[in-house]
Amino acid sequence: EAGVTQSPTHLIKTRGQQATLRCSPISGHTSVYWYQQALGLGLQFLLWYDEGEERNRGNFPPRFSGRQFPNYSSELNVNALELEDSALYLCASSLLGETYGYTFGSGTRLTVV
């Protein structure tokens, strides 16, 4: 069974540009979560999508947005990139419900120069 896949693996952008990160969940998983992991720090919650709807949002500015497609894949968009946006962006998927663990992808390393 294929795991959670994220693309691209690495992304280098210039300050002020836009970045688009993509995530394909495990087959059958309807929930997709996005987390930001800055160097040496923990996982900061960004967004949660389920069945195409945004279910919850973390304390990030509106320039962080995303969507979930009918096939449950998801993309994260970051507009007006700032240097401090440089981080590893992790996507995770799960079945909907409190009793299910998350399966994480390997992440997209975003570097803003």
Added chain:
Amino acid sequence: QQPVQSPQAVILREGEDAVINCSSSKALYSVHWYRQKHGEAPVFLMILLKGGEQKGHDKISASFNEKKQQSSLYLTASQLSYSGTYFCGTSSGGYNKLIFGAGTRLAVHP
């Protein structure tokens, strides 16, 4: 609110035991535990639901004290493969988001 993990770092010799704690100021419905090795994605270890149950597989187990809003991860007879950063993630229920602690770095040496 982010759960608090302690200790921040642990250094062990192979075969030694360790306990990692996770506490929250909010009422909890579930606690997740994950391990992340350097340069890799976090890997799910186990989930505990309110009710004070204890879970485990192999030599890694965990407990959840709902009243104290605390969970502890127990690593017994540690192996080199246990090295990594351990994160607890907590949810207050109602399909709420999972909030992770800052992590505990565990290094196991021969």
